[in-house]
Amino acid sequence: MAQVIHIHPVTRIEGHASIAIHLDDVGRVSDARVEIAALRGFEQFVIGRPAEEIPRIVSRICGICPWMHHLAAVKAIDGCFGVTPTPAGHRLRELCQVLAHIHDKILHFFFLAAPDFVLGPDSDYSVRNIMGMVRKDPELAARVVRMRQLGQMMLERFAGKAIHPVAGVVGGFAKPMSNEERQELQRDAALLLDFASFALDYAKDKVFGRFQEEMQSLGAITTGFLGAVDAQGNLQLYDGLLRLMHPNGKSVDFPASDYELHLSEHVEPWSTAKMVYAKSWREGFSLDPAAPKGIYRVNTLARLNVCDRIATPRAQAELEAFREQFGRPAQGTLLYHWARLIELVYACERTLELLADDAITDSAIRNPATPQAGRGIGHVEAPRGTLIHDYTTDDNGCITKANLIVGTTHNIAPMNLSVHQAASSLICDGEFDEEMLNRIEMAVRAYDP
Amino acid sequence: MKPKLNFEWLHACSGCEISMLNWGEQLLDLFDQVEIVHFPLLMDHKYGGQLGEGAPLSLPEADIGLVSGGVAHQEHLQVLQEMRKQCRTLIALGTCATHGGIPAMRNQWSTADTLHTVFTAGTVDKEISPSSAPAFLDRVYSIDEKVRVDVSLPGCPPQPQLIGAVIKALVNKDAFQLPQKSVCETCPTIREGKKKMAPVQRFLHNADYDRDQPVSEMQCLLEQGLVCMGPVTAGGCGGKDTPLCLQARVPCRGCYGPVQPGGNQLLDMMNALASNGIDHRALVDRKSLLRFSGAHGLLKPARKKN
Numbered sequence: 001m002a003q004v005i006h007i008h009p010v011t012r013i014e015g016h017a018s019i020a021i022h023l024d025d026v027g028r029v030s031d032a033r034v035e036i037a038a039l040r041g042f043e044q045f046v047i048g049r050p051a052e053e054i055p056r057i058v059s060r061i062c063g064i065c066p067w068m069h070h071l072a073a074v075k076a077i078d079g080c081f082g083v084t085p086t087p088a089g090h091r092l093r094e095l096c097q098v099l100a101h102i103h104d105k106i107l108h109f110f111f112l113a114a115p116d117f118v119l120g121p122d123s124d125y126s127v128r129n130i131m132g133m134v135r136k137d138p139e140l141a142a143r144v145v146r147m148r149q150l151g152q153m154m155l156e157r158f159a160g161k162a163i164h165p166v167a168g169v170v171g172g173f174a175k176p177m178s179n180e181e182r183q184e185l186q187r188d189a190a191l192l193l194d195f196a197s198f199a200l201d202y203a204k205d206k207v208f209g210r211f212q213e214e215m216q217s218l219g220a221i222t223t224g225f226l227g228a229v230d231a232q233g234n235l236q237l238y239d240g241l242l243r244l245m246h247p248n249g250k251s252v253d254f255p256a257s258d259y260e261l262h263l264s265e266h267v268e269p270w271s272t273a274k275m276v277y278a279k280s281w282r283e284g285f286s287l288d289p290a291a292p293k294g295i296y297r298v299n300t301l302a303r304l305n306v307c308d309r310i311a312t313p314r315a316q317a318e319l320e321a322f323r324e325q326f327g328r329p330a331q332g333t334l335l336y337h338w339a340r341l342i343e344l345v346y347a348c349e350r351t352l353e354l355l356a357d358d359a360i361t362d363s364a365i366r367n368p369a370t371p372q373a374g375r376g377i378g379h380v381e382a383p384r385g386t387l388i389h390d391y392t393t394d395d396n397g398c399i400t401k402a403n404l405i406v407g408t409t410h411n412i413a414p415m416n417l418s419v420h421q422a423a424s425s426l427i428c429d430g431e432f433d434e435e436m437l438n439r440i441e442m443a444v445r446a447y448d449p
Numbered sequence: 450m451k452p453k454l455n456f457e458w459l460h461a462c463s464g465c466e467i468s469m470l471n472w473g474e475q476l477l478d479l480f481d482q483v484e485i486v487h488f489p490l491l492m493d494h495k496y497g498g499q500l501g502e503g504a505p506l507s508l509p510e511a512d513i514g515l516v517s518g519g520v521a522h523q524e525h526l527q528v529l530q531e532m533r534k535q536c537r538t539l540i541a542l543g544t545c546a547t548h549g550g551i552p553a554m555r556n557q558w559s560t561a562d563t564l565h566t567v568f569t570a571g572t573v574d575k576e577i578s579p580s581s582a583p584a585f586l587d588r589v590y591s592i593d594e595k596v597r598v599d600v601s602l603p604g605c606p607p608q609p610q611l612i613g614a615v616i617k618a619l620v621n622k623d624a625f626q627l628p629q630k631s632v633c634e635t636c637p638t639i640r641e642g643k644k645k646m647a648p649v650q651r652f653l654h655n656a657d658y659d660r661d662q663p664v665s666e667m668q669c670l671l672e673q674g675l676v677c678m679g680p681v682t683a684g685g686c687g688g689k690d691t692p693l694c695l696q697a698r699v700p701c702r703g704c705y706g707p708v709q710p711g712g713n714q715l716l717d718m719m720n721a722l723a724s725n726g727i728d729h730r731a732l733v734d735r736k737s738l739l740r741f742s743g744a745h746g747l748l749k750p751a752r753k754k755n
Contacts, residue, residue, distance in 0.1 A: 005503075011490075037581050038460075043567050044566040044567060050733050056702055063462040107467075129493065131480045134477060161693045162471070164464060164605055165697075166702075174698050264572050267579065274568075368654040403571025432501075433500070
C-alpha cells in the first residue's frame, strides 16, 4: 500500500525542515522532498528603513552566521551610498568574517554531524548527539566546547557582539583594533589553528576512514558548483569573483553584481524556500532525479571544487591531498564534511595572516557616507554558501527594494536530489527502520542547512 | 531523577540557542544536571514518532521548557501549545519570544503583501504562491499572546550567563533575580546633562572618541547626537560590563525590548528625546524604534488610502 514517511523535523541541522518520502504500492520510493515552511519576509520589512540600519536588521536572518548577513548587507549599502571603505575597514571586516567561520565549522562538525559517525548511524536517537559524545569522550568534548566558545569570545571581545554583530558600518568599521587586542587575538588564533589541524586528523581517523564508502555514495548526485575566487583563482570567503562550474567541469567567472545574468530563483508549491538555479546554462530548472536541470551546489565542497588553490600553506596541502583522492570536481555529498574541516584550517590561517599585518591596527577605519539613491549588491561566502544582498535606495537613502539570495537556498534543490537518491537506495520493498531514516537525514546534514 | 528539559524554536534565527552554547564548559555541567528530552538543534526526538509514522504532534513531558522565537504560523502555534501542556515551567527565551523581535517588523504589512513581495522579489522566474501560504497567521505574535509564560528572558540574543543562571536556579529550585536596569543605567559613558544634547543624526559617521581611552571616557552617544535607545531598553546584555554595542562604540538599538515588560519603546523614546529638547521629526522611520517589540499589536499595517 502506498504510504508517506515523515521525518519531522529534520534534526541536528541549523534551521527548520522536514522530509516527506512517498512510497508507491510496491514500497518503492516514488518521491522524496525536503520541505521548508519558514518564511520571515525580510525582503518586505526592510522597505522604507534607512539603509545604514539594514546590516543590524538582516543579521537576524541567521543566528549562526549573523556576521555573513551583516557584512553582505554592509557591502551592499556601501554600494548604494557610493562609498568605498578604508583599507583597515575592509581588513577588520574580513577578520571578523573568517573568525565567524571558525565557530560555525566547529559547531557543525562536532555538535551536529559527528554523532552520526562517532556513535554510529544505528545508535539510539536518545544518545546520538553531543551529550552522547560527552559521555563517550569527555576530554574531546570539553576541548570542542572550549574551542568553539573561544572563536565566539574573540569576536565578542573585539567587536562587542558576536551574535547579531554591530561593528560593520557603511563606509568601514566602528572601532579600531588596539595592539593589545591584536596580540590577544594572535595568541588565541594560534590555539584555534592547532585545534583545526587536530580536528582534521581526528576526522580522517575516526570518521572519513571508517565511512569510506558512505563518503562517496550516500546522497551522491552529480551537479555543478558555485563559489568565490580571487583573480588568481585562490579560494576567497570575504570578497572576489563568483565562479560557476558546470557539471562538465567548465567554469565561468563573473562579479557578484552580475548575479542576475547567471542565476534565477524557482518556486515550488510545496516549499516556501526559493530554489536558485543556473539560468545561464539555458536548460531551465528540473528536480527530476533522472534528468536534473540547472542544478549546482554551494558551501564548503563547492568552494574547494571551484578554486584552483588555497593561498595558505596548511590548507593548500590538505586541498592537494583531497584532490589526489577524489578528483576535481569531487561529487560525494558527505565530502562536504571533509571540505568543511579544510576550510576550518584556512579560516584559522587567514585569521593569523590578517593579524600579522600592522595595517590591521590603522586608525582610518571608516569613510563618512551620505545617503543617496542607488543600488548596491554585496556578496560574501557564508558557511552555507554564496550569500548575495541586493538593495535599492531612494534619494533619502531609504530602502525601496531588496533581493536576498542566502546560502542555503542554492542547496535546496540539490538537497532534494540527495534525499531522493539516499531514500531510493536505502528503502526497498517498503522496508525501513530508524537507522535508514537517520542515514537519509545524514545526506541533509552534510549540506549544513 | 534528573529534571527533564525541552527546547523549541519557533519564528526565530537560532541565535538564542547559539548564545546558550556560548556558555562554554559550564554547558557540560548543564548536560550533566538535566536530561534533554527534546531539542531539535542538538538531538533527534521527532514530533510524530521516530519511525516517520506522521502521528499527531507530541512532545515529552519536561520540568523546564525553553521557547525561542515568536508565533507566525499554524505549526508554531501547535508546537507552542504542546510545549505549554508538557512543560512545568515555560521560559520565553529571547526578544522574539517576549516581544516579537525583528521578525515582527513584518507586522507593518499584511501577510498577503509580504508573501507577494517575497515570491516576486528580484530573480524569481515566475510568480507562484506556496500551498502552505494559508497556514501563516495574520501577524507575528510573541508567545505570551498565545500561552501563559512563567519566565520572560529577553535579549537578542539573551546573555549566556543569564540563560545558564536561570536554568540552574530552576534545577536547584532556587530563587533568581532578572536584571531590572536600563541599558543607560549600566552604561559607563560620560553624561554631561540635558542642555548639551546635539541634534539627532543618522549613524553615517563614527562616534567621537579617543581610541586609546576606555568607553568610560567617551561622551554619551545620545549627547553626541546619535540615536541611542539605551534609556528605553532593558539592560543586561553586557553582564556586569559595558553594554555590548557600546563596547563596539555603536549606539543601542533596543534589542532587549522595553525596560518594563509592557513598555512601548517608540513612545518612551519620543518622550526621552522631547524631554531633552530634541525634535522627533528629525528621526527618519520612527517605527524602527519598535523594531524589536512589534508584537502585542504595537506595529500594524498602515491604513490603505482609497
